Amino acid sequence: MSSQYINEPLLDMFIFESSQLIQQLEQDIIISERESYLSELAIDEIFRIMHTIKGSAAMMCFNNISTLTHSIEDLFYFLREENPQDIDYSTLCDLVLEVVDFIKVEIEKIKNGDDADGDASTLINANKDFLSRLKQFSPPSDTTETKSHISPDTQQIYISQNNGFAPHSANLFKTVIRFDEGCEMENVRAFNIIHNLKNITNEIRHIPENIVDSDAARTIQNDGFIIYLKTDCSYEEIHQHITRTAFIKDLELDQLSNNEQFGQFEGGVKIQESKGQGYKEQSNKGQTEKELQFTSAGQSIISVSVAKLDKLMDLTGEMVIAEAMVSQNSDLKGLELDNFHKAARQLHKITSEMQDVVMSIRMVSLSATFQKMHRIVRDMSKKLEKEVELKIIGEETEVDKNIIEHISDPLMHLVRNSIDHGLESLEDRRATGKMLAGTVTLEAKNAGSDVLIIVRDDGKGLNKEKILARARDNGILHKDESDMTDREVYNILFLPGFSTKESITEFSGRGVGMDVVTKNIEAVGGSVSVDSLERVGTTVIMKIPITLAIIDGMNISVGNSRYTIPTTSIRESFRPQEADIIRDPDNNEMIMVRGQCYPLLRLHEIYDVKTDITKFSDGILVMVEQDDKIVCIFADELLGQQQVVVKSLPSYIRNERKIGGLSGCTLLGDGSISLILDISGLADFTGKDIKN
Amino acid sequence: MLRNTDVIELWKESENLMKRVLIVDDASFMRMAIKIILQKSGFEVIGEAENGVVGIKKYQELQPDLVTMDITMPEMTGIEALKEITKFDPKAKVVMVSAMGQQAMVREAIVNGAKSFIVKPFKEDHVVETLNKILEM
Known part of the structure; x- marks a missing residue:
């Protein structure tokens, strides 16, 4: 790289813009391939994209990219200028997609600070061959240079x-x-x-x-x-x-x-x-009628680096905490301060509005992530010789930028799994009287503070017996089979080291895919569940929070410690009567509420906190629900509802040991630290010996 | 002692010395690359446009001393935009930014009033020399 351009923002811009262009190119090609036709517009756009990347890559001295894009540019120049008939679209699309892949790999290398050293010569030759074949079949005319615009x-x-x-x-x-x-x-x-x-x-x-x-x-x-x-x-x-x-x-x-x-x-x-x-005359005339009317509005959209947005988000978080520190300051206790509270309310209103705006800036629609799947479907259906139609619903649904990065890989795994394992082969589909083309549906929709992303196929569905047998063989079955609900059986799929596919294919890997899905989704505080009907199809639902950073929380206290429960998972809170408490044979405490039994969790026992309140009638119970699991948490008292900024636990604690049931921590208005409870993690504590 | 108004005058003067450039290019990477070079060399980039249509509009709005004009752009090519700009202002100083292999188009641009051209990938001193020479005209 020539030294004058070793310039971080320029490199970032190169990576950003080229990746965007490549993605657009990929979509153009896939659409064109489906229609077996390249419109003039598409040709022109592909030409321009290649031209732009060529220029930028040459500036950055990524010569392999620039020569490769040059060869495609030549090809599309020919297509644009000569408009040859009988184009072998399938080969052409393959060629362009290979180029797309090559550039993607190189950009990834550049991103990681490696040299972009891929060898593009085979691809370049393929492009040249294609071009010369095209030229053979179309009327001879000297193209590029002599097709001058001036005689x-x-x-x-x-x-x-x-x-x-x-x-x-x-x-x-x-x-x-x-x-x-x-x-x-x-x-x-x-x-x-x-x-x-x-x-x-x-x-x-x-x-x-x-x-x-x-x-x-x-x-x-x-x-x-x-x-x-x-x-x-x-x-x-x-x-x-x-x-x-x-x-x-x-x-x-x-x-x-x-x-x-x-x-x-x-x-x-x-x-x-x-x-x-x-x-000359012409230009004089032009002067007199010079005012040209252009309606295009000024630039209304700018691009901002994600780092700046992250910073803004952090600062907003700090501000939310600072606001709480001021308005809930302990010095204010017992004072009559009407004007102060009025002003504080105003401040609160503005901070929460600002928070909403900052959040909305970070929101990105899922469409780019969804559109990427077209390529996967295309590649796989070609290789596996299955006909697949990809349906996309609700791609305009928005989630936080950080979360999008985490769901792209899992989504890819799921789509691959659906096509490879879910959909039957053409013969099987014909035999069962189904439409020959299988359908994979990608759907996104809002559900409260979560977004549901659903991958559905109309394939053969999951076979419970097969799953159980496999689980038994692999020794990952922890429960009695007869006790398991359908859903529990299906969820075995997400355990590490499980795969029902007998043979390993190029796409679906070695059965590591599904537990990677769970890991990725759980990393952003989401969950995965699967449902299926034999011979009808399988549905995988990923539930992910819209945003990670700031949540509505209920603060509770146990002894001197504070905990925060995400408000969305709270069903109710109540003061129990001793008479409602029952114990199961293992001596686990349960509570009967309106004829239903729920497990009880004493926070002070789980986290070994000293407190005077150990009798249920002195404290309070909070019933929480997550993923169909319901538990009642026993705490000393409710402190109040508040928006809290989620911070991950400091690494020196995380490195020490994994603490179950906590998703992070937050700073309260009085400067004390509150631990944010992870409800699905807590639910796992029920019925187990906590101390181990 | 310098009064505030003097400072402003001085500042205005130095602003006047800085040549005002409009960059027209559909690739934000290219706009950034050109901008970095120009700013280093004492030019003031007063506007950017991502296609010919916006370029013409910005030219009329900002009346820059110099324009760098990419050739291949969506909506309206650099050559079309050049024609419109020279129609609007026959004295416009437009420099084409061309890729290798676009000779015919560069010639067409020159016939239509482009003052000079830069070839991508360009070197910093090439850009600066080209622009300075044009300003001497």
Whole structure:
């Protein structure tokens, strides 16, 4: 990489923009492939995307990317300009997708600070072969360069329109111009000079005569660019005029004494009336009607780096805490402060509004993540020879940017699993009278403070016996089989080291997929469940929180410790009567509420906290629910509801040992630390010996 | 002693010396690359546009001293935009930003009033020299 561009923001921008373009390209191609047709628009867009990436990559000196994109650009230039018939769309799409994959890999390398060292030569050759095959089958016409937008014969020689005013133009000059090495396109630079001179000269000739061909660039590099001109201007004027051109290394300008040398060229070059006159008129006319109406509005969207947003989020979190610290300050206790409370309420209103806005900035729709699946479906259906239709519902649903990053991989696993394991082969589908094309549905929808992401297929469904048998073989069965509900059986799928597929395929891996799904989803505080009906299909539901950072919480106290329960999981809280408490044979405490029995959890026992309140009638019970599991938490008292900023437990605690039932911690208004309870984790404590 | 108003005058003067540039390019990467180079070399980037249509509008709004104009862009190509800009202001100083292999288009641009051109991938001193030469015109 050339040193002047080792520039972090520029590199970031390269990665960001190229990845976006690549993604768009991928979608364009997949849509085109489905329709077996490349519209003019699509061709133009693909051409432009490749052109842009080529330019950017060349700037960053990622030469393999730039040469590869160049070859695709050439291919699409041909498609755009020549519009050949009989294109082998399937091969073309494969080619472009391979290029997409290659660039993706290289960008990933760049992101990780590695060298982008992939070898693109096979791909480039494939592109070239494809192009030459296309050219064979379409009528011969010289494309790229000669398909010039200006007819070549208007540009060689200019005779200025003021010819008539100065019939005796006195001065003849010969000039030899050499350009800086590496300035590129010498012939066009020469063209530029001639173009600039034409208005102050009466006659002009140059060697090489033809500066349209790129071959001329080499001649000019070697021999210099020689111009003979006839003008009224003085030596100084001409000299000055030419030196204004960029990249001139060397300029020889000689005044010629007679017409002799000049005349030598008379025969060889045809002289033409310049188009300058007409052009001038045109531009004058343009001036009078200059106001062009453009309706396009100013830039209303800007892109901001995620780091800044994270910072903003952190600060907002701090502000929420600070606000609580002020308004719940212990110094205020017992004081009558009407105006203070009015102001504090106003502050609270603004902080919570601001919080909403900051959250909404971070919200990103799932559409990009969902659209990515088209590619997976395409690749897999091709390889596995299954017909698959991907249906997408609710892609506009939004979740926090950080969460999106965590669900992309799990989603990919699930879609792969659905196609590979879920959908039957074509013969099986025909035999069971199903539609030949299987359907995989991706759906996203809001459910309270959660988003549900559902992957559904209409395949053969899960086989309970098979799952149980496999679980038994692998020794991962902890419960009595007859006790297990259907759902519990299906959830075995998500245990580590489980796979019902006998053979390992390229796509679905070695049965590590499903537990990776759970791990990823749980990392963002979500959960996964599966439901299935044999012969009808399987549905996997991922439930993820919309945002991680700030939650509504109920603060409770146990002894000197504080805990926060996410408000969304609270069903009710009540003061129990001793008579409702029952014990099961293992001496686990349970409580009977309206004829239903729920397990009881004493927080002070779980976390070994000293408290005077151990009798149920002195404290309070909070009934919480998560994933259909309900437990009652016993605490000393409720402190109040508040928005809290979720912080993860400090690493020195996490490294020490894993503490169950806690999802993080938060700072309360009085500066004390409250531990945020993880309800699904807590529910696992029931019926187990906690101390171990 | 310098009064406040003097400072403002001085500041205005130095602002006037800084040449005001409009960058038209559909790739934000390219806009950023050009911007970094120009800012380092004492130019003031007063506007950016992501296609020809916006470019023309910004030109009319901002009346920059210089324009760098990409050729391949959506909505409206650099050449179309160049034509409109020179129609609006025949003295406009537009520099084309071209990729290798776009010679025909660069020639067309020159015929239509582009003052010079830069070839991608460009080097910092090339860009600066090209722009400075044009300002001398």
